[in-house]
Amino acid sequence: MTGSILIVDDDPVQRRLLEAAVTRFGYTAIAVDGGEAGLAVLDGPNARDVSVVILDMVMPGLDGIGVLKAMRERDIQTPVIIQTAQGGIETVVSAMRHGAFDFVVKPASPERLQASIGNALKVEAVEGEVKRTSRRRGGHLTFKDMITHSPAMDRVIRLGQKAAASNIPILIEGESGVGKELVARAIQGSSDRRAKPFVTVNCGAIPDNLVESILFGHEKGSFTGATEKHAGKFVEAHSGTLFLDEIGDLPLDVQVKLLRAVQDGEVDPVGGRATVKVDIRLISATHRNLLQQVKDGKFREDLFYRLNVYPIFVPPLRDRRDDIPHLVTHFMEKVAPADPRHRLHGISASALTMLRAYDWPGNIRQLENAVFRASVLCEGDVLTEEEFPQIRAQVEGTVNLDTDGALPQSAMGIQPRDENALPRDDMPAAGFDPPARLQPRFGTLRALDDRGNVRALADVELEMIKLAIDHYNGQMSEVARRLGIGRSTLYRKLKEYGIDPETGRVDRLAS
Secondary structure, eight states: OOOEEEEEOSOHHHHHHHHHHHHHTTOOEEEESSHHHHHHHHHSTTGGGEEEEEEESOOSSSOHHHHHHHHHHTTOOOOEEEEESOOOHHHHHHHHHTTOSEEEESSOOHHHHHHHHHHHHHHHHHHHHHHHHHHHHOOOOOGGGOOOOOHHHHHHHHHHHHHHTSOOOEEEEOOTTSOHHHHHHHHHHTSTTTTSOEEEEEGGGSOGGGHHHHHHOBOTTSSTTOOSOBOOHHHHTTTSEEEEETGGGSOHHHHHHHHHHHHHSEEOOBTOSSOEEOOOEEEEEESSOHHHHHHTTSSOHHHHHHHTTEEEEOOOGGGOGGGHHHHHHHHHHHHGGGOTTSOOOEEEHHHHHHHHHSOOTTHHHHHHHHHHHHHHHOSSSEEOGGGOHHHHHHHBTTBOOOOOSEEOGGGGTOOOOOTTSOOOOOSOOTTSOOOOSSOOOTTSOOOBOTTSOBOOHHHHHHHHHHHHHHHTTTOHHHHHHHHTSOHHHHHHHHHHTTOOTTTOOGGGSOO
8 A cells, every 4th residue: 555645845835735636646645844844754653654755845944955865864765756946957956966756846737746756656666675675685795796897996895805804993985875885794794704793873863862872772761761771783783793884973972982892892881880892893984084074173083093994995986987887787687676567678878878977976876776766767678868867967968868779788798797707898888989909090099008908997097088188179068078977077187187177288288
């Protein structure tokens, strides 16, 4: 049975109109008058009854973006349809970056609203089946299971494999959505603790007044509401691995107790009379600059150096675009068993070119959500750029989307994973000509070094940018379009390599 539709809008007239429409569609409506009230429902005992949220963008107090941020911090996965009177691309992009499923512009027609709710319910149903299938598979994750063929990830895997053989604290750094927890699970799955508990805590999603109790436990009656004894995450992770995500969000007073737990291997439950010994492998993660937080007085220096014994930086997706075709196929395959009536045969070359050109500020998590939604809602048997309207709106004009033809999985160079096989780097990406296995001609790049090995991506990037600027006479929009990247990415790379973005002249490039 379909759950309720939660309507969050400060305008009483809009609330009544939406409530009437939702009821007419055959759903049960829950209407509240603001962001705080909406979050109270999603945090409350009846949260499981809510299948879709219709959320107004502009409200006093906690606005639509604020609600989306809070939902992400709490790991609330309910699909959200944003309602806005401002239909500009910046508004839409902002909402999508923060996790909105869809948007409608006021006043939305009943047909548009009904279609959006139906799509959200369809995606939610398939997503639930995907999660159930993943739980049934179980098993330990190792570095062989990571979907990557990018040189930028080689260092991450090497460091992670070495870390798995030791028991020292690890700090995983990187932007939100790059896969920090995946790296942590691979370390656990490759270590001698692989059969022991792996306990995850999102430090940024815990209310400040409950952090100490959740981490270290509490005795019954130790504070108001403590009706039962709680062991705490450290004790739950005993003999296994404790993964503290977003550790930069921990309050300073809790950091003191965390330092003792790391140093001495013991915790003090709230209201307890004695310490509890624990044996854990601690892995921390953050998207923040912890060193800067230390300088700003927001993070203890002694704790920072305790945690930063073995740092691993996970690069953003925009710096490992070679992984995008492989990730797209992997995400499409995840949807297939949960939606067997709708079997996709591949993705069009133009769509894949578009996905490679986008900067993915939400990284792999954003790519997964985009491919998941597109796969579920696609009417045909091939994904096209039409299934990614928000992304297309941002990259159009910077990349050629006129490439014809569909790329099945085999044509994307993606085969079933063989842990003894080397990654296949000989298949062309969509929208690019396959490399000729000949000596380089004038105007092309050398693919192999003097020893016959493929050159590293970083080694040829500057050479490629120089060639493109020279070939297109410094027309930077055309350079970005032909390189398949956004203009903002191009200008960032120009700055990194010392290229004058005003002229783009080759004779002014850094040698």
